[in-house]
Amino acid sequence: MPLAEPTETRRAAEPMPAPGRTKKFGTAATRAAIPAVTGSLFAGRRKIQPQAVRGTFRRIKWALLAVALGVYYLVPFLRWDRGPGGPFQAVLLDLDRGRFYAFSIELWPQDVTYVMGLLILAALILFLMNAVAGRIWCGYLCPQTVWTDLFLAVERLIEGDRRARLRLDAAPWSVETIALRGMKHAIWLMIAWWTGGAWVLYFADAPTLVGELATFQAPPAAYTAILILTATTYGLAGHMREQVCTFMCPWPRIQAALTDEHALNILYRDDRGEPRTPAKKAAARRAAGEPAGDCVDCFACVTACPAGIDIRDGLQMDCIQCGLCVDACDAVMTRLDRPTGLIGYDTEANRRSRAVGGGPVSRIVRPRTVLYAVLVAGVGGFMLYSLLTRSFTALSVLHDRNPQFVTLSDGSVRNGFTLRIVNKRPAERRFALALAGLPEARVDVVGGVPDALPVPADATQEFRVLVFMPPDARAANAPLTFRITDPETGEAAGAQDYFKAP
Ligand code: SF4
Ligand code: SF4
Incomplete structure (x- = not known):
């Protein structure tokens, strides 16, 4: 549907005539007095009142x-109890701790995908709203x-x-x-x-x-x-x-x-409004069998418009679809005892159909609205599912870079790793560490025991871990998986790396 460019010459918004009087608007002289807005975005701005x-x-x-x-x-100011140590604000973006709280939801920096999902969902909802009602x-x-x-x-x-x-x-x-x-x-x-x-x-x-x-x-x-x-x-x-x-x-x-032509937009019913005829003349013209539109050219719709446009010129890019011109025109029609709705929500397809004497066309359900609705439901459903089933535990592993391995005096080989455990629960938890992939390997935690790695509530904790392989084991570049488990809740997380050996 073509939209009029905002920089086209516009008619000045003029006051409504006093009741009982008909004022002429938009004469050649008036139009000539209004400078055309051309080119520059900063030229010719009218203050709109x-x-x-x-x-x-x-x-x-x-x-x-x-x-x-x-x-x-x-x-x-809404409060939300998250237990001891947790913030009591229902919606909070805590930049210091890198947390976003929204009622029972708590997002960490690792959860940035949810924010991206939310933005995608918002865009899809906007597309759907636009396809249905402009x-x-x-x-x-x-x-x-x-x-x-x-x-x-x-x-x-x-x-x-x-x-x-x-x-x-x-x-x-x-x-x-x-x-x-x-x-x-x-x-x-x-x-x-x-x-x-x-x-x-x-x-x-x-x-x-x-x-x-x-x-x-x-x-x-x-x-x-x-x-x-x-x-x-x-x-x-x-x-x-x-x-x-x-x-x-x-x-x-x-x-x-x-x-598209089936989207609802605020439109002027030109088939009903044209030819614009002053109220007093309209009745006489109708009585004489001459055409007279319902629009009395009172400019009430124009003066009410916060964008300062004349919706009777057709759908325009400046129009924010606020509906205030509808209220203004309905008030005029009511005063004149004419049917309301001269300006209202309508579709371009409907206008065209009426122009050739056809009936109303309504196609809210069409491929693009179905597609957007399916995408909104799909993305929204997926986000909801992943939020409800997301893990409150995460594990990442970093292999020592230098040295990558150490050969000990007895011929065994040692690799060093740094494990980072994330505990997103509001209570301290102790995780049991296990190794998978290298049955002969033995794991030690520096300053701790593999059976109980303590991580404070709502925090990340690093542990230095050493993995030993016996002298006769062939383990160069063998994959190994660290796995942590919370014995109380059964929640687990894993991270894979490789064992380096000569
Ligand atoms: S819908 Fe709002 S912005 Fe659009 S023409 Fe009417 S009053 Fe102006
Ligand atoms: S308010 Fe209605 S009658 Fe008055 S100029 Fe606008 S469309 Fe015409």
Whole structure:
């Protein structure tokens, strides 16, 4: 489905006419006054002042915003009992110890494959969402959208709705404008600071770190991270807004290549809306048997759009599919006593079918959605299975490099190894060590006994191990396997190496 390029000339977002009056928009003179945006990403930016709307999609967005912000700000304060010595924070990225905790799950650096699996799963879910309902992630859940919505709500609260803000933009600096702007930016900065503040709480015990931050005893890295996140949140959500989605984010380009004519998107029903006719004339034209579309060209959908686009021009890359134009248009249609849904979720296939008088086409189940669903289920299922069955014990072995072997006075040969045992359980364990592959070999543990190698809780322990072969054994480059077993749980792990001999 072709998407309009974001740098095409756009119509200016103009205010809604007063009730009962019809204003002409988009005249040749108006269009001529608007500079075309060409080439440069930094040229011709219009400040967009979206109008507040009420409706179903706005309510859904408020609900999701509350949930998303609630989760982000509150999760660091959730507690989780991991026993003595374990952190009591439910979700924690402990960089010092190299651990990631998420409720009962504990990942070590060796478990980086789970993180990669999670990223792959997230990408597949995004592809599936896109194949079913376009940029639903962008419009409702993307952090840029959520925080921009929050910043816009603050702006609206302080400076008023669109018209008041446009007046304020045009007004010369005065005590009132400075006071209003100052208050808005102060609250924006406070939200941005809280955003950065909440982020660092995921990296240390949250209540403790809050106390340290308040008494200026937190590590410098925490203050630096908060400063950086405050600046980026304030800049991206307060000032750059739709520019981030249109020019910085790669997803619009990627999703344009992934979508198809059966994906649901917010679309304008041109078969119903055209020809656009002012409300008063429409009834007369219909009575006279002349064509009159439902669109009254009121621009309510354009002024409500946070991306500043006119959805009636077709599906565009700038459109984040937030649904606010749907609410705006539905309100207009309701006032005019016309059916709602002039703008709404629809598919390109449906539009084409209607254009030739065909019936509705709905193909949510199609090869690409089935493929993505199968991949999501497959990768998710595999990750879940491997998480549930993963071992809490690991063993690695390192052969001495120099000397690789030592011939003793009695003719026997000795090799030295370093064993590293990982105990991921929250209690100390004693492992029994055994050798496999070389029946004549004897193993000694320097400073210990092979029957009970102690490894502290949630830790890694190294042991120096010596393996002896009798004089007459032919063992050069023979493979041998070290095997450790926890006698209490029966958990075992192994690691292979080679015995070096003359
Ligand atoms: S055109 Fe509609 S759905 Fe798209 S960004 Fe604008 S308001 Fe949201
Ligand atoms: S699509 Fe609806 S909101 Fe947009 S201009 Fe037409 S009538 Fe107004």
